[in-house]
Amino acid sequence: MSTRRIKKVAVIGSGIMGSGIACHFANIGVDVLLLDIVPRELNATEQAKGLTLQDKVVRNRMVNDSLSAALKSKPSPIYHQKFASRITTGNLEDDISKVKDVDWIIEVVVERLDIKQQVFENLEKHRTPGTLITSNTSGIPIKFMSKGRSEDFQKHFCGTHFFNPARYLKLFEIIPGPETSQEVLDFLNSYGEQFLGKTSVVAKDTPAFIGNRVGIFSIMSLFHTVKDMDLTIEEVDKLTGPVIGRPKSATFRTVDVVGLDTLVHVANGLYENVPSDERHELFKLPDFISTMMENKWLGSKTKQGFYKVERHKDGSKDILSLDLDTLEYRANKKANFATLELTKTIDKVVDRFKVLISGKDRAGEFYRKNFAALFAYVSHRIPEITNELYKIDDAMKAGFGWQHGPFQIWDAIGVEKGLELIKAEGLEPAAWINDMLAAGISSFYAVKDGASYFYDIPTKKLEKVPGQDAFIILDNIRKSKEVFKNSGVVIEDLGDGILNCEFQSKMNTIGGDVLNGINKAIDLAEKDFQGLVVGNQGANFSVGANIGMIFMMAVEQEYDELNMAIKYFQDTMMRMRYSAIPTISAPHGMTLGGGCELSLHADKVVAAAETYMGLVEFGVGVIPGGGGSKEMTLRAQDTFKKGDVELNTLQEYFLSIGMAKVSTSAYEAFDIGVLQHGKDIVVVNKDRQIATAKAHAKLMAEAGYTQPIKRTDIKVLGKQALGMFLVGTDSMEASHYISEHDQKIANKLAYVMAGGDLSEPTLVNEQYLLDLEREAFLSLCTERKTLERIQHMLKTGKPLRN
Numbered sequence: 001m002s003t004r005r006i007k008k009v010a011v012i013g014s015g016i017m018g019s020g021i022a023c024h025f026a027n028i029g030v031d032v033l034l035l036d037i038v039p040r041e042l043n044a045t046e047q048a049k050g051l052t053l054q055d056k057v058v059r060n061r062m063v064n065d066s067l068s069a070a071l072k073s074k075p076s077p078i079y080h081q082k083f084a085s086r087i088t089t090g091n092l093e094d095d096i097s098k099v100k101d102v103d104w105i106i107e108v109v110v111e112r113l114d115i116k117q118q119v120f121e122n123l124e125k126h127r128t129p130g131t132l133i134t135s136n137t138s139g140i141p142i143k144f145m146s147k148g149r150s151e152d153f154q155k156h157f158c159g160t161h162f163f164n165p166a167r168y169l170k171l172f173e174i175i176p177g178p179e180t181s182q183e184v185l186d187f188l189n190s191y192g193e194q195f196l197g198k199t200s201v202v203a204k205d206t207p208a209f210i211g212n213r214v215g216i217f218s219i220m221s222l223f224h225t226v227k228d229m230d231l232t233i234e235e236v237d238k239l240t241g242p243v244i245g246r247p248k249s250a251t252f253r254t255v256d257v258v259g260l261d262t263l264v265h266v267a268n269g270l271y272e273n274v275p276s277d278e279r280h281e282l283f284k285l286p287d288f289i290s291t292m293m294e295n296k297w298l299g300s301k302t303k304q305g306f307y308k309v310e311r312h313k314d315g316s317k318d319i320l321s322l323d324l325d326t327l328e329y330r331a332n333k334k335a336n337f338a339t340l341e342l343t344k345t346i347d348k349v350v351d352r353f354k355v356l357i358s359g360k361d362r363a364g365e366f367y368r369k370n371f372a373a374l375f376a377y378v379s380h381r382i383p384e385i386t387n388e389l390y391k392i393d394d395a396m397k398a399g400f401g402w403q404h405g406p407f408q409i410w411d412a413i414g415v416e417k418g419l420e421l422i423k424a425e426g427l428e429p430a431a432w433i434n435d436m437l438a439a440g441i442s443s444f445y446a447v448k449d450g451a452s453y454f455y456d457i458p459t460k461k462l463e464k465v466p467g468q469d470a471f472i473i474l475d476n477i478r479k480s481k482e483v484f485k486n487s488g489v490v491i492e493d494l495g496d497g498i499l500n501c502e503f504q505s506k507m508n509t510i511g512g513d514v515l516n517g518i519n520k521a522i523d524l525a526e527k528d529f530q531g532l533v534v535g536n537q538g539a540n541f542s543v544g545a546n547i548g549m550i551f552m553m554a555v556e557q558e559y560d561e562l563n564m565a566i567k568y569f570q571d572t573m574m575r576m577r578y579s580a581i582p583t584i585s586a587p588h589g590m591t592l593g594g595g596c597e598l599s600l601h602a603d604k605v606v607a608a609a610e611t612y613m614g615l616v617e618f619g620v621g622v623i624p625g626g627g628g629s630k631e632m633t634l635r636a637q638d639t640f641k642k643g644d645v646e647l648n649t650l651q652e653y654f655l656s657i658g659m660a661k662v663s664t665s666a667y668e669a670f671d672i673g674v675l676q677h678g679k680d681i682v683v684v685n686k687d688r689q690i691a692t693a694k695a696h697a698k699l700m701a702e703a704g705y706t707q708p709i710k711r712t713d714i715k716v717l718g719k720q721a722l723g724m725f726l727v728g729t730d731s732m733e734a735s736h737y738i739s740e741h742d743q744k745i746a747n748k749l750a751y752v753m754a755g756g757d758l759s760e761p762t763l764v765n766e767q768y769l770l771d772l773e774r775e776a777f778l779s780l781c782t783e784r785k786t787l788e789r790i791q792h793m794l795k796t797g798k799p800l801r802n
Helices: 016-027 044-048 061-072 081-086 096-101 113-124 151-155 182-194 211-228 233-239 252-258 260-273 287-294 353-357 362-380 389-400 406-413 415-424 431-438 512-528 547-555 559-577 594-601 628-640 646-658 666-671 686-702 719-734 740-754 766-780 784-796
Strands: 008-012 031-036 087-091 104-107 132-135 157-162 171-176 199-202 307-311 317-322 329-331 445-448 451-456 461-464 482-485 489-495 498-503 531-535 583-586 589-592 604-608 611-614 681-683 714-716 762-764
Touching: 008 016, 008 096, 016 031, 016 061, 016 081, 016 087, 016 157, 031 061, 031 096, 061 081, 061 087, 081 087, 096 113, 104 113, 113 132, 132 182, 151 157, 157 182, 171 182, 171 389, 182 199, 199 389, 211 233, 211 260, 211 362, 211 389, 233 252, 233 317, 233 362, 252 260, 252 307, 260 287, 353 362, 353 406, 353 415, 362 406, 362 415, 389 406, 389 451, 406 415, 406 445, 415 431, 482 512, 489 512, 489 686, 498 512, 498 686, 512 531, 512 559, 531 686, 547 559, 547 784, 559 583, 559 594, 559 766, 583 594, 583 686, 589 594, 594 611, 594 628, 604 611, 604 666, 604 686, 611 666, 628 646, 628 714, 628 740, 628 766, 646 719, 646 740, 681 686, 714 766, 719 740, 740 766
Parallel strands: 008 031, 008 104, 031 087, 104 132, 132 157, 171 199, 498 531, 531 583, 583 604, 589 611, 604 681
Antiparallel strands: 157 171, 307 317, 317 329, 445 451, 451 461, 482 489, 489 498, 714 762
16 A cells, blocks of 8 residues: 655646646645746736736746636636635746655646657756656657656656546546556556546557547547538437437537547547557548638637537527538538437436437437447457456546446447447457357456456456445446335445435436335334435436426415425425434535435535535525425524624525525535535545445444434524515515516515514524425415426426526
8 A cells, every 4th residue: 555645746837737637636635836837028918017027927927827717717627716725826947946845746738749858857857756747648658758767757757647627527547658667556546536536547558548549539430420421410419419328518519619629639640650550541530620620610719610609789699500511600400310219218328229229210320330330449449558448438438428438338239239230330340359259258347246347358257347346336236235116216235234225216306206215215224224325326416306296286286285295305304314323415416406405404415526506496486395495594593603693694595595506516515505514525536425425324323323302492583584685685676686576486485584574583493494484385386487487497407587
């Protein structure tokens, strides 16, 4: 076990990538020194101020401007703006000597070997022996970079390829140089996973490494297919987006965001450097790409690429698409395929692939061609770019946002069927595929005893995927460890006396079956176990309550049933709070409305860093009705005890709900009061989240968890607070800042959070506030405008403002 510690890093180069890497190290609490070059001439602003090239503000202009631009960008590279204070800026002339005090130097300068070698020569003059030094190159051979450097430098040097944006994309490729020590590789592999929250993949020193080699092949293959099949860019983006578990930006929108020039740079590098690649000619740029490069149609950075936004004088805008035949922009065309319609009822992406390749239309033909090319290509990349097939899948999932890697997709289709597709396209798989089948192994992966195994080519056996001992993978244990199941949840035994309640509803919405499942999980845990985790590994923790169910009850005016449903929700949340066993919520991704309310009532929250959490009920015309309004009132009064001005504190919590605030990270969730300092924690690597939540549940149980006593000491301010709120909402409505209906919702919330129109501050219990909350929620469900908002949300997925 390495005793190496990373307390401070130096990032050399402050461009988009360098600033992003610096911000992500700041995210995890590391002290960062960010350095860049000194400008060679003054800009107009500096000249006007009478500054000289010797002034510090000028000498640090490049690094400070780059970091400032990064911190203002959206999505933000940093979990919380206050974390930027962990970054110190400087320049490569005045401050390079400071690298002697860091534990890791990361070079992120321009992709030119001569410049990188010059930077390394200067760094070695100041670097302390034993310090890690790595290059964030996307393709320059590592073996050339450290040439001529000292033995200690070469021993501690390798490539560490972060993907952009560094905060959001999980792939962390580690590429050894000729002399890199095994200790360094092992340390970086572990550090990337445990501290940076990455999927660490040790790659071979081959052109574009793993992620970009396969990713650029996939995109270039599509560029040729789109012409061969006479498809539009809209059709390709429809076929290569969420329907197959890829990002919404799919193919052409992704290229626009990344920049066509970036893609072309890597593709040209591959064309020049992999002459023996069996698909070498595929990396040659199609004519339409060459024309776009000449026209500087590079994507978002040049305001036009495959798509172009046309803005009109009235403020409206149209998104135009590039016609690849005429190379002129035209109105967007809707893409429709009968094959895609067949997958609408198939929730799990992995179950769609067999349907997609069986399609009788052009979509089916596209998928057969696309997957055949991909399967054949990745089979031939072993052992060239890696010895283990799972690393290719890991790289594509973590670096390109694919839900399933190539070999996982092939497994889903069937290995034999995949071979049929390959041969139908006139391609050949690598010989090891047939060897695997001859050895009696019919899939690339298997699950045994809750662990993932992969086909190891040299031994011709299934071997355990390394590094998974720190994780609990619910897909692997669901069948063998299932304790209870209904249409809404699966309850699994995590071992050591801890249960997990996993939502299985669409988008993990919370309806009757989910509430039944939560209650069943608490019943089981109280009877035969020691603790409960509520967590899942879907795309999002929960988008909230099932508003479709609420809408139907409200439209049918079934108010007694709706009242009972809301009370059942509230009662379930209170069971989370007042059960005999510790309850842990493990939110990640979207944790909205009812999903947030559940977390508010858990004994502890173990949140993934990328958790977007908030009470958003205002957007559909109601207030939080599952205990959220009550809980924010309770939390505000708990802050009263610390001596804050009571009305101001209550107003802050009121605004968190009234403005439907949603955190852009788990760390921001502390600011809006939905996470609590000293109680809740944040996990950077989401893969570790369930295991960490289990550990905390076990720890709390073993420490002697006692069922909490129900609260009867909640101080509400009555008319004093209610008056303040009503004056505020009157003023906002009068100035047209909010609508009349918004005011009505806000006034209902004000009544709840004030504790009603009590004549003086009073101590009440939670049930008192829950009853007020439920009454307010139900009364808003009788409003026509509320029903319009709910209907709009159900149709579009977006809130409607009246």
